[in-house]
Amino acid sequence: MSKHKRQMNLNVFLMNVGHHEAAWRHPGTEPQHITDLGYFTRLARLAEQAKFDSLFLADILAVGKNVKHGAALAGLEPFTLLSALAAVTERIGLIGTVSTTYNEPFHVARKFASLDHISKGRAGWNIVTSGSDIEANNFNQDAHPEHSKRYDRAAEFLDVTTGLWDSWEDDAIVIDRESGTFSEGAKVHEINHDGHFFQVRGPLNVPRSPQGYPVLVQAGSSEDGKEFAARYAEAIFTAQQTLGEAQRFYADVKGRLGKYGRHPDELKILPGISAIIGKTEAEAKEKEQELHELIIPEYGLNQLSNMLKVDLFTYPLDGPLPELPNVEEINGNKSRFQLVADLARRDNLTIRQLIQRLAGGRGHRTFAGTAVQIADELEEWFTQGGSDGFNVMPPYLPEGLEAFAEEVIPELQRRGLFRTQYTGSTLREHYGLNRPVNKFVNVPLSRVSGV
Amino acid sequence: MSKHKRQMNLNVFLMNVGHHEAAWRHPGTEPQHITDLGYFTRLARLAEQAKFDSLFLADILAVGKNVKHGAALAGLEPFTLLSALAAVTERIGLIGTVSTTYNEPFHVARKFASLDHISKGRAGWNIVTSGSDIEANNFNQDAHPEHSKRYDRAAEFLDVTTGLWDSWEDDAIVIDRESGTFSEGAKVHEINHDGHFFQVRGPLNVPRSPQGYPVLVQAGSSEDGKEFAARYAEAIFTAQQTLGEAQRFYADVKGRLGKYGRHPDELKILPGISAIIGKTEAEAKEKEQELHELIIPEYGLNQLSNMLKVDLFTYPLDGPLPELPNVEEINGNKSRFQLVADLARRDNLTIRQLIQRLAGGRGHRTFAGTAVQIADELEEWFTQGGSDGFNVMPPYLPEGLEAFAEEVIPELQRRGLFRTQYTGSTLREHYGLNRPVNKFVNVPLSRVSGV
Ligand SMILES: Cc1cc2nc3c(=O)[nH]c(=O)nc-3n(C[C@H](O)[C@H](O)[C@H](O)COP(=O)(O)O)c2cc1C
Ligand SMILES: Cc1cc2nc3c(=O)[nH]c(=O)nc-3n(C[C@H](O)[C@H](O)[C@H](O)COP(=O)(O)O)c2cc1C
Numbered sequence: 001m002s003k004h005k006r007q008m009n010l011n012v013f014l015m016n017v018g019h020h021e022a023a024w025r026h027p028g029t030e031p032q033h034i035t036d037l038g039y040f041t042r043l044a045r046l047a048e049q050a051k052f053d054s055l056f057l058a059d060i061l062a063v064g065k066n067v068k069h070g071a072a073l074a075g076l077e078p079f080t081l082l083s084a085l086a087a088v089t090e091r092i093g094l095i096g097t098v099s100t101t102y103n104e105p106f107h108v109a110r111k112f113a114s115l116d117h118i119s120k121g122r123a124g125w126n127i128v129t130s131g132s133d134i135e136a137n138n139f140n141q142d143a144h145p146e147h148s149k150r151y152d153r154a155a156e157f158l159d160v161t162t163g164l165w166d167s168w169e170d171d172a173i174v175i176d177r178e179s180g181t182f183s184e185g186a187k188v189h190e191i192n193h194d195g196h197f198f199q200v201r202g203p204l205n206v207p208r209s210p211q212g213y214p215v216l217v218q219a220g221s222s223e224d225g226k227e228f229a230a231r232y233a234e235a236i237f238t239a240q241q242t243l244g245e246a247q248r249f250y251a252d253v254k255g256r257l258g259k260y261g262r263h264p265d266e267l268k269i270l271p272g273i274s275a276i277i278g279k280t281e282a283e284a285k286e287k288e289q290e291l292h293e294l295i296i297p298e299y300g301l302n303q304l305s306n307m308l309k310v311d312l313f314t315y316p317l318d319g320p321l322p323e324l325p326n327v328e329e330i331n332g333n334k335s336r337f338q339l340v341a342d343l344a345r346r347d348n349l350t351i352r353q354l355i356q357r358l359a360g361g362r363g364h365r366t367f368a369g370t371a372v373q374i375a376d377e378l379e380e381w382f383t384q385g386g387s388d389g390f391n392v393m394p395p396y397l398p399e400g401l402e403a404f405a406e407e408v409i410p411e412l413q414r415r416g417l418f419r420t421q422y423t424g425s426t427l428r429e430h431y432g433l434n435r436p437v438n439k440f441v442n443v444p445l446s447r448v449s450g451v
Numbered sequence: 452m453s454k455h456k457r458q459m460n461l462n463v464f465l466m467n468v469g470h471h472e473a474a475w476r477h478p479g480t481e482p483q484h485i486t487d488l489g490y491f492t493r494l495a496r497l498a499e500q501a502k503f504d505s506l507f508l509a510d511i512l513a514v515g516k517n518v519k520h521g522a523a524l525a526g527l528e529p530f531t532l533l534s535a536l537a538a539v540t541e542r543i544g545l546i547g548t549v550s551t552t553y554n555e556p557f558h559v560a561r562k563f564a565s566l567d568h569i570s571k572g573r574a575g576w577n578i579v580t581s582g583s584d585i586e587a588n589n590f591n592q593d594a595h596p597e598h599s600k601r602y603d604r605a606a607e608f609l610d611v612t613t614g615l616w617d618s619w620e621d622d623a624i625v626i627d628r629e630s631g632t633f634s635e636g637a638k639v640h641e642i643n644h645d646g647h648f649f650q651v652r653g654p655l656n657v658p659r660s661p662q663g664y665p666v667l668v669q670a671g672s673s674e675d676g677k678e679f680a681a682r683y684a685e686a687i688f689t690a691q692q693t694l695g696e697a698q699r700f701y702a703d704v705k706g707r708l709g710k711y712g713r714h715p716d717e718l719k720i721l722p723g724i725s726a727i728i729g730k731t732e733a734e735a736k737e738k739e740q741e742l743h744e745l746i747i748p749e750y751g752l753n754q755l756s757n758m759l760k761v762d763l764f765t766y767p768l769d770g771p772l773p774e775l776p777n778v779e780e781i782n783g784n785k786s787r788f789q790l791v792a793d794l795a796r797r798d799n800l801t802i803r804q805l806i807q808r809l810a811g812g813r814g815h816r817t818f819a820g821t822a823v824q825i826a827d828e829l830e831e832w833f834t835q836g837g838s839d840g841f842n843v844m845p846p847y848l849p850e851g852l853e854a855f856a857e858e859v860i861p862e863l864q865r866r867g868l869f870r871t872q873y874t875g876s877t878l879r880e881h882y883g884l885n886r887p888v889n890k891f892v893n894v895p896l897s898r899v900s901g902v
Contacts, residue, residue, distance in 0.1 A: 025628045032626055035568040035658060037538060061557065063656040067623075068636040074619075074656050077565040080534045084569050087488060087538035104553070106512065106589040114528040117486040118535050137652035138557040168525075172518075175483055177476045180747045185519040201588035205514040205525050207486060296631045 005416045008382055009235070009268050009389030009431055010409075011054045011095065012047045014040070016075050018396035019274050021303070021359045022294035024070065028399045034075040037084050043398060044085045047092055050405035051419050053430040054093030054124060056217075056237070056391070057082060061102055062134040064306070069299040079111060086119035093427030095124035095217055101150050102130060102139045105160035106200055112214040113165060113206040121210030121426030126217040126237065127228075129154050131332035132306070147331050151224040156197045158216075158232050163191035165213045166438045167203035183207075189440050212436040215427050221249065221335035230256030234433050235268040237391045239339055239364045246271050246386035268388040268431055271381065272364030274395050275374050277403040284368040291395065292356050300355035303362070307333070307340060317352045320344075339363050360395050371407035378408075379417060456867045459833055460686070460719050460840030460882055461860075462505045462546065463498045465491070467526050469847035470725050472754070472810045473745035475521065479850045485526045488535050494849060495536045498543055501856035502870050504881040505544030505575060507668075507688070507842070508533060512553055513585040515757070520750040530562060537570035544878030546575035546668055552601050553581060553590045556611035557651055563665040564616060564657040572661030572877030577668040577688070578679075580605050582783035583757070598782050602675040607648045609667075609683050614642035616664045617889045618654035634658075640891050663887040666878050672700065672786035681707030685884050686719040688842045690790055690815045697722050697837035719839040719882055722832065723815030725846050726825050728854040735819040742846065743807050751806035754813070758784070758791060768803045771795075790814050811846050822858035829859075830868060 013019070017029040024031040033039035047055050057078035067074060082094045094115065098108050108125075116123040129150035136144040145153070172187035191202035218225065218233035229236045230253060240246035249271075254264040276291070278284030297317060305312045309325050309332075321344050330337045340363055344354050360366035367374055381387045394400030412418040424430055464470070468480040475482040484490035498506050508529035518525060533545045545566065549559050559576075567574035580601035587595040596604070623638035642653035669676065669684035680687045681704060691697035700722075705715040727742070729735030748768060756763045760776050760783075772795050781788045791814055795805050811817035818825055832838045845851030863869040875881055 024626070024633060025631060027628070031633065035565075035660075037569045041538075060656070062652075063639070063654055067634045067639050067654075069631055070633055074634075074658055076568060077561045077657065079531075080562050080565040080569065083531045083534040084538040087492075087535040102555070103558075104590055107554075110528045111531050114486075114531040117527060118488045118531065134652070137650070139555055140650045175475070177478070180476060180520055180745075182475060182482065182521055183518045183525075188514070188518050199588070199591045201513075201585070203514055205511070206528065207525055209486075294631075 008378070008412065008418050009053045009270060010418060011056050011235075011237075011270055011389070011391050012052045012401065013056045013058070013237070013272065013391050013393045014043055014397070015058065015393070016397075018400055019361050019364075019393045020291050020395035021070060021299060021362075022291055022296065023396040025294040026291060026396050029396050030398075037081070040076075040081060040085060041088045043401060044089050044092065046398065046401055046405055048089050050409050051422060052092055052392070053389070054095050054427055055085075056095040056124075056126060057097060058126070059097035059099070059128070060135065061099060061130060062132065062138050064134065064302070066299055066302050069296045079115070083115055083118060086115060086122065091122075091422045091425065093122045093124055093215065093430055094119055095126055095215070095427075097126040097128055099128050099130040099135075100154040100157040101145060102135060105157050105198055106164065106204070108157075109161040109164035109204055110206055112161075113204060113209045116209035116211050116214055117206070121428070123209070123211065124215035124217050124235070124427050126219055127154060127158070127233070128219060144331060147222070147334060148224055151228055153197045154228060155231070156195050159195070160191070160193050160198050160200050162213060162436075163193060163439075164200070164202050164204040165208065166440050167191055168206075168208045169438055169441055170208050173207055208438070211426050211428050212438065215431060215433060225335060226253050226256060229253060229267065230262070231260045233267055235270060235431060238269065238271050239336060239361075240271040240386070241339065241343060241365055243381055243384060243386050246381055247384065250385055250387065266433065270389050270391045271387050272361060272391040272393050273378070274361035274364050274366045274393040275404065275408070276360070276366075276368040276395055276400070277371055277374060277407055278368070279370065281369050281373065284370065288360070288368040292359060295355065295359050297352070297355065300359060301351070304340075304351070304355060304358065307336060309337075312351060315351060318350050320348075320350060321354065336363050361393055364391075364393055366395075371403075371411050374408055375411040375415065378412065379415060382417065459829070459863065459869050460504045460721060461869060462507050462544075462686075462688075462721055462840070462842050463503045463852065464507045464509070464688075464723065464842050464844045465494055465848070466509065466844070467848075469851055470812050470815075470844045471742050471846040472521060472750060472813075473742055473747065474847040476745040477742060477847050480847050481849075488532070491527075491532060491536060492539045494852060495540050495543065497849065497852055497856055499540050501860050502873060503543055503843075504840070505546050505878055506536075507546040507575075507577060508548060509577070510548035510550070510579070511586065512550060512581060513583065513589050515585065515753070517750055517753050520747045530566070534566055534569060537566060537573065542573075542873045542876065544573045544575055544666065544881055545570055546577055546666070546878075548577040548579055550579050550581040550586075551605040551608040552596060553586065556608050556649055557615065557655070559608075560612040560615035560655055561657055563612075564655060564660045567660035567662050567665055568657070572879070574660070574662065575666035575668055575686070575878050577670055578605060578609070578684070579670060595782060598673070598785060599675055602679055604648045605679060606682070607646050610646070611642070611644050611649050611651050613664060613887075614644060614890075615651070615653050615655040616659065617891050618642055619657075619659045620889055620892055621659050624658055659889070662877050662879050663889065666882060666884060671784075676786060677704050677707060680704060680718065681713070682711045684718055686721060686882060689720065689722050690787060690812075691722040691837070692790065692794060692816055694832055694835060694837050697832055698835065701836055701838065717884065721840050721842045722838050723812060723842040723844050724829070725812035725815055725817045725844040726855065726859070727811070727817075727819040727846055727851070728822055728825060728858055729819070730821065732820045732824065735821065739811070739819040743810060746806065746810050748803070748806065751810060752802070755791075755802070755806060755809065758788060760788075763802060766802060769801050771799075771801060772805065787814050812844055815842075815844055817846075822854075822862050825859055826862040826866065829863065830866060833868065
């Protein structure tokens with residue numbers, strides 16, 4: 001094993017009882033514990049023992065019509081959970097989703113700076129613009145704002161939050177008891193942002209945090225989403241079904257960084273993978289079938305109808321998809337719509353087959369096989385220009401994570417593709433990302449005003 | 452010690468390095484640790500060993516002009532900190548301040564429900580309306596909204612959050628794997644709130660938490676503040692300088708509960724006390740003097756000028772206060788303005804003397820003496836209709852908390868006035884408060900719509 005071999009970044013995406021939509025019906029899962037810190041502590045420590053770069057929690061600002069049949073959407077607010085997990089873990093990165101559409105940048109900058117302090121430099125932010133009217137309805141709005149407007153707001157949101165994270169220079173706090181100087185006023189800056197969506201004076205009320213900024217993660221893959229990622233993001237979660245698609249996406253996004261003065265290495269591309277692991281391929285397929293048999297068709301139909309913006313309840317389950325709207329008409333998750341439409345067409349799937357294909361990862365790549373087979377696939381994507389690592393999405397918990405940690409990761413380690421020990425202590429160090437330079441430092445003219 | 456003696460409720464109000472404005476200059480404090488979870492973990496565990504009902508963190512949504520001379524305003528976002536503390540404590544209540552003026556009720560309901568789950572029933576919310584233009588300036592507004600408008604918004608905010616906390620009935624989740632029923636749709640309710648400030652559909656995306664609602668705390672003492680407390684609050688933090696004032700306040704607020712169909716015991720009144728404890732009275736006074744000598748007059752002048760809305764820098768420090776504005780003109784903290792104006796007049800204080808009197812607790816009662824003396828005072832207020840307990844505000848940390856825990860609390864325990872062991876496990880149980888009845892239960896007609 002060469003020390004200098006390029007290393008994968010592995011994030012684990014924890015979803016209550018797992019990513020498979022029927023996971024809660026599987027006898028090995030613990031749906032009674034989805035609001036229990038002890039349960040998530042076990043999972044986080046397991047991931048940390050396996051040396052994952054980070055764990056990640058998604059977020060949706062509403063509960064859908066599906067509470068009867070599922071556990072995916074109701075549970076703990078992820079940021080609150082992450083902060084508690086910071087207290088019971090030591091090295092693993094902690095990535096939380098926060099929407100720029102239904103939040104204020106001052107609050108968001110502040111809580112990520114705080115999490116970064118509390119975790120000693122392990123915070124990451126998955127920046128999303130949210131996807132549905134039911135979220136809008138919880139925030140005084142009748143309808144979800146239009147896709148490109150959301151990305152405009154997201155861009156300005158990032159300008160404000162990065163300004164706030166820079167508003168305290170690293171050496172602003174001096175604590176000179178003798179002279180009575182707690183901090184140097186000239187190193188604490190108002191930002192006086194006055195933009196289209198936001199007016200924010202600053203400074204932030206949190207001193208600069210260990211990482212400067214949390215690691216900025218993005219998970220949109222539409223045209224606007226890719227452009228946003230190229231400009232701001234340091235890691236990108238994405239759903240890709242085939243190596244070819246992954247390679248095209250990888251080249252496309254990396255190719256956009258130059259125009260923002262960024263190097264391709266400054267953005268890590270992490271496709272999702274939902275893997276069922278068996279001692280033999282047959283055992284893995286059996287486990288997969290077992291999960292599929294627990295699917296409740298209404299649940300899948302509802303999810304799919306929402307995603308495709310067509311009421312599928314009126315079509316036969318064993319027939320083909322009806323005509324779909326044009327991607328331009330989709331205001332939610334454009335890239336996922338496209339992926340699912342392409343998948344159904346390419347593999348000529350009935351509605352029932354499509355539900356099964358999506359059940360394990362909602363459009364992310366699914367896999368059932370041995371640890372060696374899955375390691376082969378990951379290695380191929382990683383070495384053939386398809387990814388910088390992966391977003392590991394255990395289909396059912398805790399078993400799916402245990403299997404990945406105990407069988408796949410050691411296999412990747414044997415191949416020299418993944419760390420056997422943490423070498424850094426911050427999430428930026430795990431991902432090999434630079435600490436951002438403070439924009440107020442060495443630029444005395446841009447100092448707005450000391451306070 | 453009689454088992455049936457009425458018991459005090461004691462909350463500890465932790466402020467970075469302590470409440471005295473010069474605490475950070477005291478050699479015993481740790482201003483270098485104000486963003487360090489380990490530091491707050493030590494304090495929280497100390498308070499828990501002493502059997503405090505709860506610990507409390509204040510919040511201001513801006514940093515003032517005073518960063519040069521002080522540490523009070525810059526640090527960790529309190530809610531993020533509380534969640535981390537939930538993971539490292541077991542019994543003590545965790546009360547966080549969140550403003551209703553600069554937040555959305557869906558987010559707030561959600562994070563308190565989550566904290567309540569994570570802490571297994573130990574969450575409390577100090578409901579504030581915020582006090583200053585500098586906070587408004589971080590949230591797209593030129594000026595802080597008018598006092599009574601803020602309380603109108605706060606009232607509607609509470610209607611929404613309590614609705615959301617009730618939106619899942621306690622037994623909504625059934626987890627019947629066999630039939631595929633995760634939760635009973637008819638027990639999960641939209642709230643369809645359509646009011647003056649907010650439109651919120653619900654349901655919340657967090658199942659009902661152990662306490663139903665977090666303990667609702669309020670800390671405003673103006674006319675509007677008292678009325679709001681009488682209607683919604685279960686505990687009230689208040690600044691009272693003398694027993695007479697405390698008794699009037701106590702009788703006034705308790706007397707307002709009846710018209711909301713509430714019993715006086717459903718609201719606990721907790722005046723603040725910032726105490727310096729010595730082996731002898733002389734030693735305590737010496738410690739107090741030591742702290743006062745560390746005061747930086749500019750810092751105090753700035754605080755006082757903001758509070759009184761007069762620029763005091765242009766008046767002699769050793770002269771009297773100038774003419775003050777009328778309380779009607781105060782849009783921030785009306786009750787504190789009144790308290791300070793009354794105090795200066797009553798004791799005929801110069802500006803310098805007033806700064807010293809306020810330094811230890813910003814208007815809260817301060818005290819320097821032995822453990823027995825302070826216990827005598829607390830007992831008197833508690834038994835003479837001045838309070839149901841206290842908001843203990845250590846002037847400097849960790850020493851001020853250690854002294855209270857090791858000397859005053861045992862003295863109160865000897866007198867049978869305070870628990871020696873926790874008997875309950877939730878914050879409601881510590882305070883002797885009922886768990887709220889879910890408004891959707893047993894009132895089938897008000898069920899808005901199952902989802
Ligand atoms: C792995 C992954 C995780 C995501 N997590 C969230 C999430 O937690 N909340 C959310 O609102 N959207 C989430 N998304 C959706 C995207 O952030 C984005 O909103 C969506 O892809 C639509 O953007 P697009 O139209 O630019 O593709 C996620 C996407 C991916 C690939
Ligand atoms: C012990 C105590 C703690 C308080 N903490 C906060 C706080 O953290 N944030 C805040 O904005 N106001 C805080 N306040 C102020 C009150 O919530 C309230 O806004 C203020 O008293 C003005 O209300 P009033 O005009 O009704 O008195 C606190 C007050 C007291 C007595």
